Amino acid sequence: MPLTELAVGDLRCIESAELRFSPGVNVLYGANGAGKTSLLEAIFLLGRGRSFRTRINERLIRHGCQEARVIGRLGDERSRQIGLGFRRTAGARADTTIRVDGRAAEGLAELATTFPVQILDPDAHKLIEESAGRRRRWLDWSVFHVEPVFGKAWTRYQRALAQRNAALKARQSPSMWDTELVKEGEVLTASRRQVVEALQPYWSRAVLELTGLEIQMSFHAGWDRQQSLQDSLTQHLTRDRERGSTGVGPHRADLSLRYQGKMAKEVLSRGQQKLTAVALALAQLEFLKDTVGLLPTVLLDDPSAELDQAHLERFIGRIQSLRTQLIVTALERNFGWFGAPESVFHVERGQVFRV
Numbered sequence: 001m002p003l004t005e006l007a008v009g010d011l012r013c014i015e016s017a018e019l020r021f022s023p024g025v026n027v028l029y030g031a032n033g034a035g036k037t038s039l040l041e042a043i044f045l046l047g048r049g050r051s052f053r054t055r056i057n058e059r060l061i062r063h064g065c066q067e068a069r070v071i072g073r074l075g076d077e078r079s080r081q082i083g084l085g086f087r088r089t090a091g092a093r094a095d096t097t098i099r100v101d102g103r104a105a106e107g108l109a110e111l112a113t114t115f116p117v118q119i120l121d122p123d124a125h126k127l128i129e130e131s132a133g134r135r136r137r138w139l140d141w142s143v144f145h146v147e148p149v150f151g152k153a154w155t156r157y158q159r160a161l162a163q164r165n166a167a168l169k170a171r172q173s174p175s176m177w178d179t180e181l182v183k184e185g186e187v188l189t190a191s192r193r194q195v196v197e198a199l200q201p202y203w204s205r206a207v208l209e210l211t212g213l214e215i216q217m218s219f220h221a222g223w224d225r226q227q228s229l230q231d232s233l234t235q236h237l238t239r240d241r242e243r244g245s246t247g248v249g250p251h252r253a254d255l256s257l258r259y260q261g262k263m264a265k266e267v268l269s270r271g272q273q274k275l276t277a278v279a280l281a282l283a284q285l286e287f288l289k290d291t292v293g294l295l296p297t298v299l300l301d302d303p304s305a306e307l308d309q310a311h312l313e314r315f316i317g318r319i320q321s322l323r324t325q326l327i328v329t330a331l332e333r334n335f336g337w338f339g340a341p342e343s344v345f346h347v348e349r350g351q352v353f354r355v
């Protein structure tokens with residue numbers, strides 16, 4: 001369901017703003033520092049419960065204020081509502097409350113199902129450049145929406161992993177956690193593997209179209225697949241004891257991107273890396289639509305910084321043809337893409353005006 005209404009209070013530089021979005025293309029334009037990315041951050045929070053800019057929720061609260069609020073309404077009839085609050089505490093962490101349709105949410109999974117949202121921002125190339133964590137989270141978001149068993153297995157796996165690591169740190173035997181870790185770990189891995197396989201044709205097409213290069217995507221489970229996960233845990237036990245944490249398993253999984261046999265980040269230019277990230281996004285969206293009929297709201301933060309005009313038009317055209325909701329930010333009202341957006345907002349020093 002598309003986001004139809006957004007209300008923001010005391011988040012970043014935005015004291016108060018209310019916006020009504022269209023189900024198609026929406027544009028937020030304004031000068032540097034006006035608050036455009038902060039608005040996308042607010043929207044992203046509705047579907048993810050965390051920011052794409054910081055892990056420290058306290059930073060979201062407007063300076064000098066005690067609490068930040070974000071409320072979103074989804075769909076028209078039978079609409080649903082998500083509300084988030086971040087309250088300052090004595091420590092560095094803000095207290096977070098998440099409500100769906102007026103009652104406390106059952107965790108981040110409920111947000112993700114209620115409001116699927118994806119972002120493509122000027123940091124997108126980090127997906128290629130940085131360590132496995134980002135790519136794993138990117139993949140898992142797809143897997144979560146496609147494989148019904150994934151969400152619970154992931155939660156149980158994380159819990160078992162935390163217990164096992166705590167045992168290792170306390171110099172106790174970690175093996176009582178292995179059964180759970182292995183059981184859930186195999187479920188996670190099978191789901192991830194299936195999704196990567198099904199994603200492949202979408203990926204090859206998108207990456208070839210955007211970069212002109214044949215960049216290979218392959219899945220690494222997080223341990224040596226010649227061995228079972230249990231055998232691998234056993235083999236690494238001495239090292240795990242030394243470092244006080246578990247060094248192998250699905251929490252180390254990665255999606256490797258290679259061009260002519262070399263790691264993409266080592267051989268692709270910055271511009272090519274950005275296009276590769278855009279191709280990943282496009283492949284993911286087309287795959288999710290075909291596989292489970294999922295149409296996430298897509299946030300594009302300053303896409304003209306990523307793409308030249310030809311690529312930008314092609315990309316937005318492809319996303320539009322999926323009929324997914326698009327919320328785009330730009331410095332100028334005419335940002336080099338000449339289609340007609342359904343809604344345009346001018347963002348100026350933390351205030352939002354409908355144009």
Ligand SMILES: Nc1ncnc2c1ncn2[C@@H]1O[C@H](COP(=O)(O)OP(=O)(O)OP(=O)(O)O)[C@@H](O)[C@H]1O
Pocket residue numbers: 011012013014030031032033034035036037038039059060061062063
């Ligand atoms: N907690 C906060 N309280 C008040 N202001 C904040 C807070 N956090 C960030 N800001 C300010 O909010 C302003 C808007 O930032 P934002 O990133 O949303 O701008 P933007 O419109 O995306 O700009 P750009 O075009 O440069 O990307 C910045 O000037 C920033 O310093």
Ligand SMILES: [Mg+2]
Pocket residue numbers: 036037038301
């Ligand atoms: Mg910005």
